[in-house]
Amino acid sequence: MSTTQAVTSATVARSLRGKRVDVVGYVFTAVLLFSLLFTLAILAVLVGDQLQRGVPVFLERGGDFLTSPLSSRPDRAGVIQGIVGTAMLGVMVALLAFPVGILTAVYLEEYAPANAVTRFIDVNIRNLAGVPSVVYGLLGLAAFVGFFSALGVGNGRNVLSGGLTLAVLILPLVIITSAEAIRAVPNTIREAGYGIGASRWQVVRRLVLPSAAPGILTGTVLALSRALGETAPLILAGAVLGSFSTAGGIDDLFAGPYTALPMIVFDWARKPQEEFRALTSAAILVLLAVTILANAVAIFLRNRYDRTW
Amino acid sequence: MTAAAPSGSRLRGTPARRRNEGAVKGVLVAVSGLSVLVSAGIVLSLIFEAIQFLGSIELPQLFADGWFPRRGMFSIPTVVGGSIMVTLIAMAVAAPIGLASAIYLAEYARPRTRKIVKPMLEILAGIPSVVLGFFALTIINPVVVRGLFPDAKASTLLAAGLGVGILIIPLVASVSEDAMRAVPQSLREASYGLGARRITTSLRVVLPAAVSGVVAALILAASRAVGETMIVALAAGATAGSLFTLDPLGPGQTLTGAMASLAAGSDNVTGDSSAFLSLFFLGFLLFVITLGLNLLGDVFVRRTRQRY
Secondary structure: OHHHHHHHHHHHHHHHHOOOOOHHHHHHHHHHHHHHHHHHHHHHHHHHHHHHHHHHHHHHHOOHHHHOOOOOOOOOOOOHHHHHHHHHHHHHHHHHHHHHHHHHHHHHHHHOOOOHHHHHHHHHHHHHHOOOHHHHHHHHHHHHHHHHHHHOOOOOOOHHHHHHHHHHHHHHHHHHHHHHHHHOOOHHHHHHHHHOOOOHHHHHHHHHHHHHHHHHHHHHHHHHHHHHHOOHHHHHOOOOOOOOOOOOOHHHHHHOOOOOHHHHHHHHHOOOOHHHHHHHHHHHHHHHHHHHHHHHHHHHHHHHHOOOO | OOOOOOOOHHHOOOHHHHHHHHHHHHHHHHHHHHHHHHHHHHHHHHHHHHHHHHHHOOHHHHHOOEEEHHHOEEOHHHHHHHHHHHHHHHHHHHHHHHHHHHHHHHHHOOHHHHHHHHHHHHHHHHOOHHHHHHHHHHHHHHHHHHHHOOOOOOOOHHHHHHHHHHHHHHHHHHHHHHHHHOOOHHHHHHHHHOOOOHHHHHHHHHHHHOHHHHHHHHHHHHHHHHHOOHHHHHHOEOOOOEEOOOOOOOOEOOHHHHHHHHHHOOOOOOOOOHHHHHHHHHHHHHHHHHHHHHHHHHHHHHHHHHHO
């Protein structure tokens, strides 16, 4: 009796386990895992390659590389103009795109009536987010460079045109991510606000925006990081390729020629001399430090303040 | 979109409060109008200059033997053909790898693995494209392409395509992973309940259920690949111009690459010359192509949302 039972349960166990080893399943899992590891390996090789070539430049030149201006001589060339340009572009983008983007998101989510006009704006914004960045460069060239040169601000190819171009470029991204964060705030919070007599703007400003702040912040930081890494629109909107010098006055800073870190990377990457290869990698390290730092901040913010209602 | 505010004469508030609310709303409407203004600006600036370009050249110039804007040769087949080549190569890399990564992350990976891997994919997605361009120029072409095909040139469409492929892997992976995770758990449980293996569940149940999202991911990635500029500008080679070619092992020109090289040498290309105006014509073509792809992708995205 007991032996029969043991035999039966063993048979059942075997038939549940399956008769053969699931070879196809293992191979499939291995292929999937390989794909993922391959992607991560590319990231590692890419960063490792830049470190290997770029770090010696810092060891040799120290902070000098960061504080020297551009030069056609590899032993003297530095990225200070790129750092200044990228910082100025970043501040302009933050000042222009963030308020406009967040307020547009507030309008679309909290105020806009559900009609054809709203739907049109919504579709319009989502399509703008898919327009290639180089096309925004054309807009910058036609609209902003033209505008500033007509105003007589230098020849129009200045950091103001570049900043406006990048701000317009990431505006749709800021709107979309902010709108998502606002949409995630549950209606009960708004109803509580209205219930104690708050006006619509009071509800938005005191309740909705603070609740959505982590999501909005994450989205805007990611958008900023994207803007700082863009090259194509700046080429068209008149950032300088190659070295230049300015008198250093405050008006020169805004109206004179400018460049940015990704522009320097592009310029040096095209140079045939071997010395510039190392310098390119060093400049890439500076650029990656900026963009990866921004990305890491955004990811950290999201993980830290991620809330499910 | 929101709960209606209380109404009725007693709840309308003081005149000052209503004035305030009206002002806020006015500001918000004005600001939102900016996005429409930007789109209009893009379309108008492209169309006007593109028409001016078409007026300044003869039609046969658009079908010359190659793209040499300074010599009046504006061959559309050359640049569009190059863009198509780069996009096909990029998709051949990114579609299988991105999709496999997505299936692994959505169906196989433990939560802890996901928590580590996803941010790394996001970092890869956040790497500026000019950096990937340099990578394609210094590693992908000399090491990978010329390692496999010793007679490849110093810069090739293949290297550019592979670089763009790496750039869009995270996009394919994250959008299709989202689509697969949106498939309700009950479908998986039903499949396992019937005795299906994990591979069967992933490929025959989850993937078909998420197919709209996956197709949307591929279309959006293709649109991104067509519009990618810096990788092509650095790795595809043809700075001055290019004859018509579809050879992936040689240099070639794309829509975006042609724009970048025109603008990068912009000191002598300004004003109303045909070469300068051709920038806007290329931009217009690019805009139309990517807009078409994005609208198509949107259709699929919306279909996913409606399903469950």
